[in-house]
Ligand SMILES: CSC[C@H]1O[C@H](OP(=O)(O)O)[C@H](O)[C@@H]1O
């Protein structure tokens with residue numbers, strides 16, 4: 001029986017350039033076989049100085065072999081939940097759609113515009129006989145975002161490299177793998193987009209379905225392609241800031257994870273998501289297949305009793 005300290009309540013998802021964390025003691029790796037397959041990388045369990053455990057998962061795999069469209073997000077989220085994770089701190093390399101968000105700056109978005117093309121499985125209920133409609137008006141955990149804003153800003157200020165944190169921003173999630181055209185980039189700005197990436201969806205949707213608190217720390221690598229007299233975004237441009245952003249992200253994680261584990265253990269950050277699916281799942285009918293309920297029990301044991 002795991003003690004409170006041994007529970008892995010916090011998961012970190014690393015994006016492009018962020019394939020490991022620093023200043024943690026390696027405990028073990030686990031690779032849960034979920035009804036949606038294996039996660040993109042084995043999950044590394046590490047301990048913090050207090051003994052609290054965290055789980056780290058590389059979104060694109062340890063050797064970056066999954067493109068944004070092929071990341072097995074259902075397996076990733078289900079695997080994290082299955083080992084006890086309740087709150088996810090995700091990192092992502094993003095393009096900036098605003099002059100004031102310079103490459104090297106960080107942002108914690110509060111809204112998302114979905115420009116993926118429907119080719120990524122985006123629901124645990126997809127392909128089953130069970131229907132659910134999940135609230136997603138606030139796509140990130142409001143409490144976790146608020147909790148992070150002050151802390152991440154403080155770490156960045158103390159670090160002294162002038163990394164600015166932007167708050168209350170809207171992120172466009174595009175399909176990729178190609179970057180946007182100039183016309184698309186300009187259109188996204190007119191829609192109110194501030195940031196752009198290829199990875200926050202369906203990750204955030206699935207975290208919500210799994211009743212996990214989820215927030216994103218977006219690390220700006222480029223200005224995308226909207227600036228009239230500038231070059232368009234290229235991978236080479238992104239790579240210029242990817243490494244230093246990842247170093248800063250590791251520093252942020254190393255500084256706040258201890259307190260994040262404690263807050264998660266106390267349940268302070270989880271109250272919005274916990275129980276949120278109760279009225280999202282359409283009432284049981286005889287037409288719902290038992291095998292589907294068993295599959296969903298892996299990620300939502302609260303509502304589906306597994307008889308497997
Ligand atoms: C390497 S540029 C495009 C790529 O970078 C971002 O990945 P992640 O969100 O995992 O950091 C972006 O979403 C694209 O997937």
Ligand SMILES: Nc1ncnc2[nH]cnc12
Nearest residue numbers: 093094095196197198224
């Ligand atoms: N400009 C951009 N568009 C989409 N995803 C990105 N990730 C980093 N920069 C990006």
